[in-house]
Amino acid sequence: MSDPTTGSTNDTMIEAVRLSKYYGHFAATQDVNFKIQRGEVAAFLGPNGAGKSTTMKLLTGYLAPSTGKSFIGGFDTQTERLQASKVLGYLPENGPLYPDMTPRGLLRFFGEARGMGSTEINRRMHEVIDLCNLHEVLGKPIGKLSKGYRQRVGMAQVLLHEPEVLILDEPTSGLDPNQIRDVRQVIRTLGETKTILLSTHILQEVEAMCNRVIFINEGRVVFDGHPSELGSTPAELDQKFHELTGMVGPQV
Numbered sequence: 104m105s106d107p108t109t110g111s112t113n114d115t116m117i118e119a120v121r122l123s124k125y126y127g128h129f130a131a132t133q134d135v136n137f138k139i140q141r142g143e144v145a146a147f148l149g150p151n152g153a154g155k156s157t158t159m160k161l162l163t164g165y166l167a168p169s170t171g172k173s174f175i176g177g178f179d180t181q182t183e184r185l186q187a188s189k190v191l192g193y194l195p196e197n198g199p200l201y202p203d204m205t206p207r208g209l210l211r212f213f214g215e216a217r218g219m220g221s222t223e224i225n226r227r228m229h230e231v232i233d234l235c236n237l238h239e240v241l242g243k244p245i246g247k248l249s250k251g252y253r254q255r256v257g258m259a260q261v262l263l264h265e266p267e268v269l270i271l272d273e274p275t276s277g278l279d280p281n282q283i284r285d286v287r288q289v290i291r292t293l294g295e296t297k298t299i300l301l302s303t304h305i306l307q308e309v310e311a312m313c314n315r316v317i318f319i320n321e322g323r324v325v326f327d328g329h330p331s332e333l334g335s336t337p338a339e340l341d342q343k344f345h346e347l348t349g350m351v352g353p354q355v
């Protein structure tokens with residue numbers, strides 16, 4: 104069934120409608136519109152400071168927009184916050200993780216906070232610990248873990264309540280190549296069953312994991328399409344990045 108006023112269908116899982124966020128006169132996000140359908144794995148690509156994190160916070164309802172609306176699983180993230188949060192798993196950049204807790208304690212704490220029963224918590228803890236490969240660190244304080252393990256603990260926490268939609272802010276940032284490979288593998292596996300929007304400023308990330316790319320620059324969407332449309336060789340990708348941002352592309 105579709106909504107005749109917006110053209111959205113039941114398969115629209117993430118939607119931005121004329122989203123803007125102003126800090127004084129500065130627009131961090133400006134008139135952003137898109138729909139991500141069930142089963143898509145989309146990358147939010149753009150240079151540092153382009154507005155990726157701000158837009159993700161607006162999409163999740165974490166930040167109130169200056170104008171516009173966002174929907175997760177069809178729920179308005181400002182007025183139907185609780186319903187939206189049941190469908191959504193949001194991994195913010197760098198956290199939130201409690202450094203003195205152990206991964207085991209943290210997962211139990213978030214399961215209880217989400218109102219999950221103890222049988223369900225135990226079942227899901229086993230599953231996310233396996234998926235994110237946390238066995239070795241379950242009893243160690245999170246603050247003592249490597250960045251790669253901390254990122255995997257964050258991912259496990261996000262997945263605990265089996266959300267259909269994942270919004271992941273720079274899930275591989277600051278990781279070493281082995282850790283990046285592991286996290287990409289987890290995301291590819293998740294992409295088989297979930298709708299995902301992840302942010303990155305690395306073009307290779309997009310090609311490795313995503314079937315759609317939404318390119319943002321200075322708060323605006325400047326490209327929305329299949330990653331192959333950005334080019335196939337490193338030189339073409341550099342050129343496209345340059346065209347879209349007006350920057351030379353060492354980040355690419």
Ligand SMILES: Nc1ncnc2c1ncn2[C@@H]1O[C@H](COP(=O)(O)OP(=O)(O)OP(=O)(O)O)[C@@H](O)[C@H]1O
Nearest residue numbers: 126130131149150151152153154155156157158304
């Ligand atoms: N609370 C705030 N007050 C004022 N300006 C802000 C605030 N939050 C973000 N900005 C500005 O908005 C712009 C977009 O920031 P944002 O963090 O969304 O970009 P980003 O694309 O996620 O960047 P990065 O890749 O560096 O994380 C930046 O210029 C940033 O300085």
